[in-house]
Every structure is written in structure tokens, then in C-alpha cells.
Amino acid sequence: AHLCDLIPSLQMQTVTLIPGDGIGPEISSAVVKIFEAAKAPVCWEERNVTAIKGPGGRWMIPPDAKESMDRSKIGLKGPLKTPIAAGHPSMNLLLRKTFDLYANVRPCISIEGYKTPYTDVNLVTIRENTEGEYSGIEHVIVEGVVQSIKLITEDASRRIAEYAFEYARNNQRSSVTAVHKANIMRMSDGLFLRKCREVAETYKDIKFTEMYLDTVCLNMVQDPTQFDVLVMPNLYGDILSDLCAGLIGGLGVTPSGNIGANGVAIFESVHGTAPDIAGLDLANPTALLLSAVMMLRHMGHHEHATRIQTACFDTIRDKKVLTGDLGGSSKCSEFTADICHRIQDLD
Amino acid sequence: MAAHTAVMSMSKILNPFWGGRLGHTVKVRLVIMYEMLILQPPPAKYGGRHTVTLIPGDGIGPELLNHVREVFRFSCVPVDFEVVHVNSALESEDDINDAITAIRRNGVALKGNIETKHTMAPSVKSRNNLLRTSLDLYANVMHCQSLPGVQTRHKNIDIMIIRENTEGEYSSLEHESVTGVVESLKIITRNNSLRIADYAFRLAREKGRKRVTAVHKANIMKLGDGLFLQCCREVASDYPDITFDSMIVDNTTMQLVSNPQQFDVMVMPNLYGNVVSNVCAGLVGGPGLVPGANYGRDYAVFETATRNTGKSIAQRNIANPTAMLLASCMMLDHLKLYGYASMIRNAILTTMNETRLHTADIGGQGTTSDVVQSIMRIIQSKGPLISEL
Numbered sequence: 019a020h021l022c023d024l025i026p027s028l029q030m031q032t033v034t035l036i037p038g039d040g041i042g043p044e045i046s047s048a049v050v051k052i053f054e055a056a057k058a059p060v061c062w063e064e065r066n067v068t069a070i071k072g073p074g075g076r077w078m079i080p081p082d083a084k085e086s087m088d089r090s091k092i093g094l095k096g097p098l099k100t101p102i103a104a105g106h107p108s109m110n111l112l113l114r115k116t117f118d119l120y121a122n123v124r125p126c127i128s129i130e131g132y133k134t135p136y137t138d139v140n141l142v143t144i145r146e147n148t149e150g151e152y153s154g155i156e157h158v159i160v161e162g163v164v165q166s167i168k169l170i171t172e173d174a175s176r177r178i179a180e181y182a183f184e185y186a187r188n189n190q191r192s193s194v195t196a197v198h199k200a201n202i203m204r205m206s207d208g209l210f211l212r213k214c215r216e217v218a219e220t221y222k223d224i225k226f227t228e229m230y231l232d233t234v235c236l237n238m239v240q241d242p243t244q245f246d247v248l249v250m251p252n253l254y255g256d257i258l259s260d261l262c263a264g265l266i267g268g269l270g271v272t273p274s275g276n277i278g279a280n281g282v283a284i285f286e287s288v289h290g291t292a293p294d295i296a297g298l299d300l301a302n303p304t305a306l307l308l309s310a311v312m313m314l315r316h317m318g319h320h321e322h323a324t325r326i327q328t329a330c331f332d333t334i335r336d337k338k339v340l341t342g343d344l345g346g347s348s349k350c351s352e353f354t355a356d357i358c359h360r361i362q363d364l365d
Numbered sequence: 366m367a368a369h370t371a372v373m374s375m376s377k378i379l380n381p382f383w384g385g386r387l388g389h390t391v392k393v394r395l396v397i398m399y400e401m402l403i404l405q406p407p408p409a410k411y412g413g414r415h416t417v418t419l420i421p422g423d424g425i426g427p428e429l430l431n432h433v434r435e436v437f438r439f440s441c442v443p444v445d446f447e448v449v450h451v452n453s454a455l456e457s458e459d460d461i462n463d464a465i466t467a468i469r470r471n472g473v474a475l476k477g478n479i480e481t482k483h484t485m486a487p488s489v490k491s492r493n494n495l496l497r498t499s500l501d502l503y504a505n506v507m508h509c510q511s512l513p514g515v516q517t518r519h520k521n522i523d524i525m526i527i528r529e530n531t532e533g534e535y536s537s538l539e540h541e542s543v544t545g546v547v548e549s550l551k552i553i554t555r556n557n558s559l560r561i562a563d564y565a566f567r568l569a570r571e572k573g574r575k576r577v578t579a580v581h582k583a584n585i586m587k588l589g590d591g592l593f594l595q596c597c598r599e600v601a602s603d604y605p606d607i608t609f610d611s612m613i614v615d616n617t618t619m620q621l622v623s624n625p626q627q628f629d630v631m632v633m634p635n636l637y638g639n640v641v642s643n644v645c646a647g648l649v650g651g652p653g654l655v656p657g658a659n660y661g662r663d664y665a666v667f668e669t670a671t672r673n674t675g676k677s678i679a680q681r682n683i684a685n686p687t688a689m690l691l692a693s694c695m696m697l698d699h700l701k702l703y704g705y706a707s708m709i710r711n712a713i714l715t716t717m718n719e720t721r722l723h724t725a726d727i728g729g730q731g732t733t734s735d736v737v738q739s740i741m742r743i744i745q746s747k748g749p750l751i752s753e754l
Contacts, residue, residue, distance in 0.1 A: 134623070135518035151534075151551070156588040162555030166589040168534070172545035199636075202494060204487035205539040206549040211483075232643040236671060239622055239647035253582075256615050257640055264619030 030061040034086045038096025040291025041301035046096050048303035048354040049310050055358035058322045079112055093284035094310055097291040119276040121181045122147045126262040131335030136265040141245040143262055145255020146178040152252045170206040175213035182249035183221040193225035197234050197250035270343050273308035285309040299349045302341040329360035415700050418467040418474040419446040424674035426477015429689040432737045439741045442705045453480045461492045465499050474666040478674045490537050498531050502659035504564045505530040507642050507670040514718035515650040515727050522649055525630045527565040528638025532557050535635045553589040558596035565632035566604045579611040580633035593634055646671045653685025653726045656692035665699050667692040682732045685724040712743040
């Protein structure tokens with residue numbers, strides 16, 4: 019029996035929490051504290067994810083983690099380290115394959131207190147996460163000639179396009195832009211574009227545009243306010259989502275969510291494990307916190323989400339208790355405590 | 366040493382009887398002749414005037430290239446243009462093949478971008494790409510420099526981007542093996558990677574640059590980009606005076622928008638080059654300011670760096686002529702007409718400082734003709750007299 023089911027009147031929802039490695043545990047506990055202060059209706063179920071060899075010799079995640087996620091359908095994950103030459107694929111890749119996480123969603127919104135050369139950024143990148151250039155299919159044809167295969171399928175393209183338009187509709191976004199290079203990759207990006215156009219027909223309330231990848235990059239660094247929701251295949255998504263993260267201040271303040279088939283959604287911080295500051299109470303929990311806020315919105319708890327986000331942004335804007343990477347010298351616990359106080363004041 | 370033996374064998378060819386017994390002054394003259402034959406760009410024809418192929422292209426290409434011809438005529442530049450039109454609406458490749466033949470004949474070209482209508486069948490390939498691969502223009506070079514007169518978010522940017530121009534993701538090899546599943550091949554070869562890395566390091570040494578950064582995604586595309594990175598490392602070992610490092614492409618774009626001053630020279634495969642060059646062009650002020658060059662072993666084609674057709678601003682007299690004019694100056698440098706190149710370049714940069722002449726893309730309200738008139742006025746007043754050139 020789980021705590022959340024024992025007290026049904028509290029209407030708490032179970033969320034699988036994967037603290038991760040390095041600074042993962044400390045930023046996860048920071049988020050748990052903040053959620054407690056905000057009295058968010060979330061019941062955490064902590065699980066660890068390491069690669070284990072299952073029957074048949076295939077690498078998989080621990081069965082209790084999989085069972086928990088399949089039950090709760092919502093996950094929050096800290097950074098996972100990928101050891102080199104460990105013999106198994108990266109944990110992120112394993113999670114992606116296990117839950118068929120096909121859409122990576124990154125909302126990039128300028129943080130008022132954290133100054134970057136770009137203000138008023140407010141866009142969302144939606145990246146196809148299962149195929150494209152990252153299929154991992156490579157061959158050496160002859161000595162000195164390598165071929166990498168980029169795979170684009172009708173189903174995956176349609177799925178991601180549908181998700182993008184649904185997201186736009188659910189989050190009151192007015193336009194979706196498909197990013198492609200169909201002038202060069204006529205058949206593959208052409209297929210992706212065709213599927214996007216077909217799905218756009220069924221979402222007449224959302225404006226649909228198409229733009230070349232290079233034009234998007236060019237315009238993004240000059241005037242990012244012209245973009246709203248961007249949908250694209252894997253590689254372009256990788257580059258563009260990191261470009262947009264750079265516009266608002268880097269991976270330390272960017273939230274990210276992965277949507278899977280069967281209703282599973284895992285929200286994560288996309289920065290590294292930072293082993294050099296692990297355990298020293300110096301980490302910045304903002305990225306994981308904003309991902310948790312994204313999770314709350316996904317679950318429909320908009321009020322709690324807004325309250326936590328406001329408190330977080332106010333703390334950053336105040337500049338009194340910033341962690342090292344934001345330009346201050348405070349500890350993670352001080353930063354967290356400040357946010358908790360603000361939430362309680364907001365009540 | 367090589368020149369000496371070449372001279373001896375050449376002297377035998379030129380004068381089989383006297384071959385081994387030529388005097389010293391004759392040998393020196395032969396060395397100069399040898400160098401002139403092998404190392405110079407295509408010789409000027411018809412009384413000291415060069416002939417250059419001009420491909421107007423679509424969108425803003427024709428009007429900008431007209432301005433280039435106007436400025437050249439005004440400045441008495443000894444260049445004649447052979448205009449070759451390429452109709453992007455036609456399916457046959459005759460037009461582009463004619464253009465390629467013309468460039469093979471003249472050796473140098475200046476072009477606008479040719480539109481690729483991707484509503485046509487996939488067998489109708491991108492004309493620009495066809496041109497680059499047929500002429501084996503393997504290096505695309507772009508020099509992004511912050512211009513003093515232009516307002517941008519980042520200052521003091523000075524990055525040279527060298528992009529592999531013929532293979533990678535632009536191989537145009539695609540097939541649909543099963544309905545609904547398309548495969549696109551990205552080809553990386555050792556020869557081309559070594560060639561582009563060598564070009565990058567040679568250029569860095571020539572321009573006195575200290576650092577070359579290879580941009581890649583070898584953590585995911587282990588074989589393809591792994592090969593590229595390995596080739597760069599091999600070439601780097603021959604240039605111990607230049608620091609070599611590498612960076613993953615998504616991190617590169619993030620660093621470019623937060624701290625672009627850290628980059629010096631960057632070398633990368635085709636698609637990442639497309640992304641990075643557009644990001645850098647945006648950082649220094651936009652597509653209207655940066656010229657680009659495509660170099661092969663035997664040919665050189667000059668154009669704007671970001672290769673935009675600019676259909677929406679065509680024929681409205683608002684396009685920024687700076688990029689195309691600077692590209693024509695790069696062409697003049699390639700033809701060794703340095704005097705004319707610096708004269709026109711100085712006029713362009715002086716005009717750039719004048720904010721009221723800025724075109725719409727850099728935040729002003731000037732027209733294309735205003736900018737061009739100003740450039741010609743400066744050439745008239747400040748340029749050297751013809752007799753001095």
C-alpha cells in the first residue's frame with residue numbers, strides 16, 4: 019500500500035522521483051522541501067535508476083522503477099551520469115526506450131532576475147526524440163568512408179506534429195513553426211513537413227508556418243520574440259533547444275519535459291551531474307524546480323505551479339541569496355529556504 | 366628544391382637542345398614563368414581585364430549584383446562579367462550545367478542564391494548544391510567580424526568559420542525503402558575531412574590565428590563525426606603553433622549566444638556549418654552584412670555568407686547590399702586586384718558608420734540605392750587616382 023492511497027481524502031498524486039547522481043540528491047530534496055512548503059498535492063516515490071542486465075542479456079532499468087513509473091505515469095528526474103566504457107548505453111537512452119519518450123519539450127522563458135543579452139524570450143521547442151539523425155545506424159562502407167543514416171518515418175512525424183499542436187492548444191499558444199531543411203534533404207524533411215501540414219489542417223485555430231533551420235538560427239539570435247512553438251526532428255531539436263537555453267541563461271535554469279506513449283511523462287533537469295560540487299550544498303536547484311513546475315502544470319495544478327514559479331523568480335530577482343552559478347555566493351539550502359519563505363508569505 | 370628540379374625539367378621541355386646548359390638569368394626567368402603558370406589565378410584575358418561568371422539567381426540576387434556591376438563600372442575595375450541565368454522553375458539541369466561550364470572556363474564566379482522549390486519532385490536537386498559539388502568547392506569560408514557602426518548585443522566578435530562544403534548531410538542520397546520510412550545518408554570521408562582540416566589550419570596560420578575549434582557531435586554519431594574529429598586531430602599535430610580543441614555542436618550554439626568572444630577559428634562538417642554560420646551572422650548584425658566564399662582547388666565562387674534568396678524583400682530597394690559588395694571585394698582580392706578591393710571595402714565600411722544610411726535589416730530606414738550612392742561618392746572623393754593603381 020502506498021501513502022497516497024492510504025489517505026484518499028488528501029487527493030495526492032503519486033510521482034516517481036529519480037534523484038540521480040552527483041548534485042541530483044541535493045537538488046531533489048530541495049524540490050521536495052519547496053513542494054512541502056507550497057502544500058502541493060504530490061506524493062513522492064523515490065526510485066533509483068541504474069542499468070541492470072535483464073533476462074536475455076538486454077540492459078534494462080530496475081523493475082521496481084519501471085513498475086512505479088507505469089503506475090504513477092509522472093516522473094521527475096535529476097541528472098544521471100553516463101560512465102564511459104561501462105558496456106551499457108546511457109541511462110537517459112534506456113529510459114527513453116523503455117517508456118517510448120517521443121517528445122522533448124523545452125519552454126524557454128526569460129527569467130526576469132537573471133540578465134542575459136536577450137530579454138522577452140518566450141518560446142517552446144518540441145523535439146522528436148526517437149529517430150532522425152540519432153538512430154545510431156552507422157556503417158563503414160570502405161576504409162575511410164562512413165555513412166550515418168537519418169531515419170524519418172511517417173508515424174513518428176505525425177505523432178510529434180500532433181503533440182505539438184495539442185500542446186499549443188492546451189497552453190494557449192498561437193502558432194506552431196515547423197523547422198526543416200527540405201531544400202537539401204528533400205525526401206526525409208519533406209516527409210516530416212508533409213505530416214506537419216496534414217496535422218495543421220485539423221488544428222485550424224493554430225497558425226502554422228514553416229521555416230528553414232538556418233533562417234530560424236539567424237532570426238533567433240537577432241529577435242527571439244518572433245517565435246512561439248517550434249517543432250522539429252531530432253538533430254535540429256537538439257541544437258535549437260540548447261541554443262534557446264543559452265538565450266535565457268543556460269542549462270542551469272532551463273526546464274525540460276519528455277512525453278511518452280501511454281501517457282507517461284518524465285520531467286528532468288538537463289544539466290550535468292556536476293561531480294565537483296556534489297555534496298557541498300552549492301548546487302542550483304532552479305532547473306529541476308522549474309521542471310517540477312512544468313510537471314505540476316501538466317498534472318493540472320496550475321495554481322500551485324504559478325505560486326512556486328513566482329516565488330522562485332522573486333528570489334532570483336532579489337539577488338540576495340543566489341547560488342554560485344547565478345552570480346552569488348549562497349548555499350543551496352539558503353536559496354531553497356528563501357523560496358519556501360516566499361511561498362508561505364504568498365499564501 | 367622542388368622548384369629547381371621543376372625548372373630544369375621545364376627548361377628541357379621548352380628548349381630540348383639547350384636544356385642542360387642554360388645560364389643563370391634564364392633559369393631565374395623560367396622559375397618566375399613556372400610560378401606564374403601554376404600558382405596564380407586564371408590569367409587576365411583580353412588586354413589585362415579579367416572575366417568573371419555572374420549568376421544573378423533569384424530574389425534579391427539580381428538587384429544586388431546589378432549594384433555590384435554599377436560600383437565596378439564606376440570604379441573602373443578591370444573585370445568583365447559573363448552573365449549566366451539559371452531558371453529555378455525548370456526541371457532540367459541544362460541551365461546549371463551551362464553555369465558550371467562558364468565557371469570552369471573563367472575560374473571565378475560571383476553569384477546570388479538560386480531558389481530551391483521543394484514542392485517539385487525530390488529528383489530536382491538544389492542548384493546551389495549541384496554547383497558546389499560539381500566544382501568540388503570543398504571549403505566555405507566566412508569571416509564574422511563585429512562592425513563598429515552596427516548595433517548588436519555582443520561586441521568584439523571575430524570568428525572565422527570553415528565549413529566542409531561538399532559532403533556530410535548534403536549528399537542528397539535519400540531513399541524510401543518501405544512506404545512511410547525514409548532514409549537519408551550522411552557521408553563522411555577521410556579524404557574530405559583531412560582536406561578541410563588542412564585548409565582550416567593553413568588559413569589559421571596564414572592569418573595569424575591562435576586557435577582552431579572543431580565542432581562535432583561525435584558522442585552520438587560515433588563513426589561519422591568520430592572520423593571527422595580524428596582527421597582534425599591528425600592535421601592538428603602538424604601545426605604545433607596552433608591550439609586545437611573540440612566542442613559538441615549544441616554546447617557550441619549555447620556558448621555562441623552567451624560568450625562568442627571565446628571563439629577564434631572553427632572548422633566543422635556541412636550541416637553544423639550551416640547552423641553555426643547563421644548563428645554567427647545573426648550575432649554580428651544579420652544576413653545583409655557578411656560575405657562568404659567557396660574555395661575549391663581550381664575554382665572560387667563568392668556569394669553572401671548566409672545564402673538567402675530574400676524573396677519577400679526583392680525589388681523593393683530595401684535589401685542590404687553590404688554582404689554582396691564585400692563578397693565582390695573578396696573576389697577582387699582573389700584576383701589579386703588588391704588596390705581596387707581595399708578602395709571599395711573602405712568605402713563600404715565608412716558608409717556603415719553612417720547610421721542614417723542603414724537599411725531596414727540593421728534597424729535603419731535607408732534604401733539600397735542610398736547606400737550604393739554613398740559608397741560611390743566616397744570612392745570618388747577618397748579613392749586613389751587610376752594612375753596610382
